[in-house]
């Protein structure tokens with residue numbers, strides 16, 4: 527079903543009806559809308575309650591695409607974190623000149639604000655959604671059915687490292703991937719899985735390459751890019767917020 531903006535808002539799904547797209551993931555939706563000639567599926571690593579996955583599925587459905595929106599998540603919250611995910615790692619990124627002083631200043635301010643609000647800056651507590659356990663596979667499947675997008679979607683529940691090994695994923699070609707999983711381990715698995723399957727012209731959108739809460743993704747992306755002799759592309763610098771992707 528096509529949703530009016532107020533319906534998308536009440537159902538907690540991304541509003542794909544309004545142009546230009548808004549919010550941090552607008553580059554992803556622009557890409558999905560315009561990547562009509564690319565072969566492959568559109569993957570999302572980190573689905574939580576299905577907000578952007580439903581949006582992606584709606585865009586594919588609207589144009590009668592054969593591509594599928596594929597969602598990966600534990601649907602039970604963050605798996606274990608790594609030492610790369612700890613807040614103190616931002617100090618290392620700054621000392622090594624891998625994030626700007628402006629970026630680091632915002633990290634420090636964000637930490638102070640969280641502390642004033644009485645919130646922990648540990649990766650499992652620094653988001654308003656905590657460790658993202660307020661979801662379930664059942665909830666997301668029900669949302670997909672209700673919005674009529676279920677035929678355009680495949681879901682894989684569990685840690686990425688296990689679900690990418692399932693037979694359906696072994697033979698998959700990828701048009702694009704939205705990595706929105708906050709943590710070092712998930713970025714590593716997702717990048718290693720997607721890159722060899724990505725169609726030429728495909729995009730990997732890196733939701734947390736610029737983050738005030740999660741340092742792990744920058745470690746994972748930088749190592750991956752170094753290993754493959756590539757660099758991430760700055761899509762936009764809105765003065766205070768950078769948006770990054772990797773293109774093939």
Ligand SMILES: C[S@@+](CC[C@H](N)C(=O)[O-])C[C@H]1O[C@@H](n2cnc3c(N)ncnc32)[C@H](O)[C@@H]1O
Nearest residue numbers: 572573574577578599600603658685686707712
């Ligand atoms: C920021 S939320 C995703 C938000 C979502 N894209 C949306 O549209 O609202 C991050 C999600 O990544 C998942 N996640 C992180 N690392 C994971 C891993 N290694 N395996 C499976 N799920 C993971 C968490 O369970 C959480 O639901």
